[in-house]
Amino acid sequence: METQNLTPFDAVVLMSFGGPEKNEDVLPFLQNVTAGRGIPDDRLVEVGEHYYGFGGKSPINDQNRRLLDALRREFERRGITTPVLWGNRNWDPYLTDTVRDFAKRTGGSRFLAIDTSAYSCYSSCRQYREDFANTRNVLAQEGLAVSFEKVRQYYNHPGFAYAELDCVHRGLTNLIQKVGPLDPQKHRLLYVTHSIPLSMQQASERQTAGYREQHLQLIKWIDQELGEKQPLSAELVFCSRSGSPETPWLEPDINDRLEELAAAGTEGVVVVPLGFVSDHMEVKYDLDTEAAQTAKDLGLVYVRAATVGVDPVFVSGLVDAALERSAQYRGEPVDAPAVTPEGPLSPGSGSCSTTCCLGRQQKPTTPSWDSLADID
Numbered sequence: 001m002e003t004q005n006l007t008p009f010d011a012v013v014l015m016s017f018g019g020p021e022k023n024e025d026v027l028p029f030l031q032n033v034t035a036g037r038g039i040p041d042d043r044l045v046e047v048g049e050h051y052y053g054f055g056g057k058s059p060i061n062d063q064n065r066r067l068l069d070a071l072r073r074e075f076e077r078r079g080i081t082t083p084v085l086w087g088n089r090n091w092d093p094y095l096t097d098t099v100r101d102f103a104k105r106t107g108g109s110r111f112l113a114i115d116t117s118a119y120s121c122y123s124s125c126r127q128y129r130e131d132f133a134n135t136r137n138v139l140a141q142e143g144l145a146v147s148f149e150k151v152r153q154y155y156n157h158p159g160f161a162y163a164e165l166d167c168v169h170r171g172l173t174n175l176i177q178k179v180g181p182l183d184p185q186k187h188r189l190l191y192v193t194h195s196i197p198l199s200m201q202q203a204s205e206r207q208t209a210g211y212r213e214q215h216l217q218l219i220k221w222i223d224q225e226l227g228e229k230q231p232l233s234a235e236l237v238f239c240s241r242s243g244s245p246e247t248p249w250l251e252p253d254i255n256d257r258l259e260e261l262a263a264a265g266t267e268g269v270v271v272v273p274l275g276f277v278s279d280h281m282e283v284k285y286d287l288d289t290e291a292a293q294t295a296k297d298l299g300l301v302y303v304r305a306a307t308v309g310v311d312p313v314f315v316s317g318l319v320d321a322a323l324e325r326s327a328q329y330r331g332e333p334v335d336a337p338a339v340t341p342e343g344p345l346s347p348g349s350g351s352c353s354t355t356c357c358l359g360r361q362q363k364p365t366t367p368s369w370d371s372l373a374d375i376d
């Protein structure tokens with residue numbers, strides 16, 4: 001019997017990046033994101049233009065509203081009565097405001113977070129835990145005691161993995177509709193994720209397979225699952241590089257790779273945004289606008305596979321991951337499934353928390369024992 005029980009948590013909080021809703025939001029949002037992170041001004045102007053091109057509205061908030069709704073419906077379907085809240089790092093509704101409001105309204109103090117990023121690295125894992133510590137510290141000064149736990153990074157959880165598999169399968173079907181039978185000489189599968197600085201990549205490798213390798217493991221699993229149906233070679237490419245040009249980031253960039261492939265005789269690609277759980281601005285601009293234009297200029301057929309979004313298999317997997325974390329927290333034996341050889345990254349075990357993914361400056365994180373004293 002599955003444990004349909006989130007004890008001792010008072011609420012689940014969907015934790016995300018946040019994005020602007022209108023033109024006037026864009027600058028303050030970018031200032032929030034980049035405070036103290038050394039992003040060159042011309043890059044900020046460029047990224048601002050991406051947002052203005054969409055009327056100043058990032059797609060991410062509406063995606064999160066849909067996910068929030070889907071999670072609530074899945075809780076209801078399973079008879080779980082724990083409330084599901086939503087909070088962001090960089091824009092309204094901010095995590096601190098959501099949590100303060102809930103704590104004052106209900107007296108609840110223990111929060112279990114589900115992040116909208118699936119892999120391990122500073123930006124996608126540890127920085128969220130710094131956010132939890134920040135909220136905890138701000139609210140402590142206001143006399144409210146709150147605590148946070150989070151579910152594991154879920155890139156290899158069957159819910160996310162099978163939902164991705166379905167996205168790839170549908171992308172391939174779409175390409176076949178456009179070009180006829182697939183030909184490994186002419187067609188290719190490009191998995192895309194957010195580039196990160198090499199230093200951040202290296203920090204992610206200290207205790208786990210690391211950011212890049214986690215993607216490669218999932219790609220390998222998808223490839224095996226597709227089996228004979230899928231003759232194309234697959235590779236991982238990157239998008240959304242920022243930072244200063246002298247700092248090395250993960251490569252190749254998708255646009256550069258499309259040029260190389262076209263020159264070598266490729267005629268069509270399926271682009272799978274494996275690193276993004278829904279259609280964020282990176283997907284809408286960097287892939288659907290920029291990379292699609294690159295492909296068009298090169299005469300390539302370009303199919304963009306879907307993101308998992310609110311696929312019921314994904315949503316149900318997230319609820320399973322929350323139940324798993326609760327049971328683990330209570331000290332009960334748990335079944336923690338994973339599709340890749342690395343296995344589940346148990347949060348709080350140290351495998352993806354204590355010393356991994358350190359940022360440039362060391363800041364407090366949650367859980368509270370994960371402090372500077374634990375860093376070797």
Ligand SMILES: CC1=C(CCC(=O)O)c2cc3nc(cc4[nH]c(cc5[nH]c(cc1n2)c(C)c5CCC(=O)O)c(CCC(=O)O)c4C)C(CCC(=O)O)=C3C
Pocket residue numbers: 017018019020030033034037039043044047058059060116117118121123124194195196197200240241242243275279280281282
């Ligand atoms: C790994 C990763 C994820 C995936 C994990 C996760 O989801 O958390 C992610 C997500 C996102 N990143 C986003 C937006 C931005 N990221 C920036 C900057 C940066 N991202 C980085 C990495 C990542 N970012 C890094 C290493 C930087 C350099 C600065 C730094 O070291 O921190 C900048 C500043 C301008 C620029 O430099 O491009 C912006 C505006 C949005 C919102 C999009 C929307 O509106 O839909 C989302 C979901």
Ligand SMILES: [Fe+2]
Pocket residue numbers: 194
């Ligand atoms: Fe980012």
